[in-house]
Amino acid sequence: MSYYDVKSIEAKKPAAGVEMRVVSGERMMMVFFAMKTGAEVPEHAHPHEQMGTVIKGSVELTIGQETQKVSQGGAYLIPSGVTHRAKCLENGTEVLDIFSPPREEYR
Amino acid sequence: MSYYDVKSIEAKKPAAGVEMRVVSGERMMMVFFAMKTGAEVPEHAHPHEQMGTVIKGSVELTIGQETQKVSQGGAYLIPSGVTHRAKCLENGTEVLDIFSPPREEYR
Numbered sequence: 313m314s315y316y317d318v319k320s321i322e323a324k325k326p327a328a329g330v331e332m333r334v335v336s337g338e339r340m341m342m343v344f345f346a347m348k349t350g351a352e353v354p355e356h357a358h359p360h361e362q363m364g365t366v367i368k369g370s371v372e373l374t375i376g377q378e379t380q381k382v383s384q385g386g387a388y389l390i391p392s393g394v395t396h397r398a399k400c401l402e403n404g405t406e407v408l409d410i411f412s413p414p415r416e417e418y419r
Numbered sequence: 420m421s422y423y424d425v426k427s428i429e430a431k432k433p434a435a436g437v438e439m440r441v442v443s444g445e446r447m448m449m450v451f452f453a454m455k456t457g458a459e460v461p462e463h464a465h466p467h468e469q470m471g472t473v474i475k476g477s478v479e480l481t482i483g484q485e486t487q488k489v490s491q492g493g494a495y496l497i498p499s500g501v502t503h504r505a506k507c508l509e510n511g512t513e514v515l516d517i518f519s520p521p522r523e524e525y526r
Contacts, residue, residue, distance in 0.1 A: 314482040316495065335470065338468055338499070340446075340517060340519045363442065365425070365449065386424060387422075387442050410449070410517050412444075
């Protein structure tokens, strides 16, 4: 299958106020997050390289020791093994995270 | 560097009506495309796996033998080696393509 309507993908709910919809390839995975104000992804790290962009709304991100507000049109890179956390700053926020390799636990 | 303001990244202009802004990691690369109506990426293929999403506007995509209009909120997966082409259907279209491995010629 080559084409996806993201809204129609069945959502997982990994935390309060967080929905995720996954599209996976062989070498990388897209995870579309929809978040509500105050929803949090607590500090964690993983061997997968992560990049992402804010499609709508804004989040407060901490990557390593550096915290920034990232809004629509912002992007970020989280190298393998670097700790990071996220907090949603407004309802209706949409974030796309991509991982390589794919995160098997999200398939 | 962990954070990027996509608009402030220097744009390359690979074709008429197409601007691209690149953020690259070790294992994957994000390429943010801004396109005008009628701008085209002619049919091509590459060994890199490609995935993407339409952030704003719409494009007509052909992946292998299948052509679809992809609008905001649509996503796609182009496996390694599969031919594909794109044509922009409206001004102000923004598309995010991701590649793994990174495309060295875009760095």
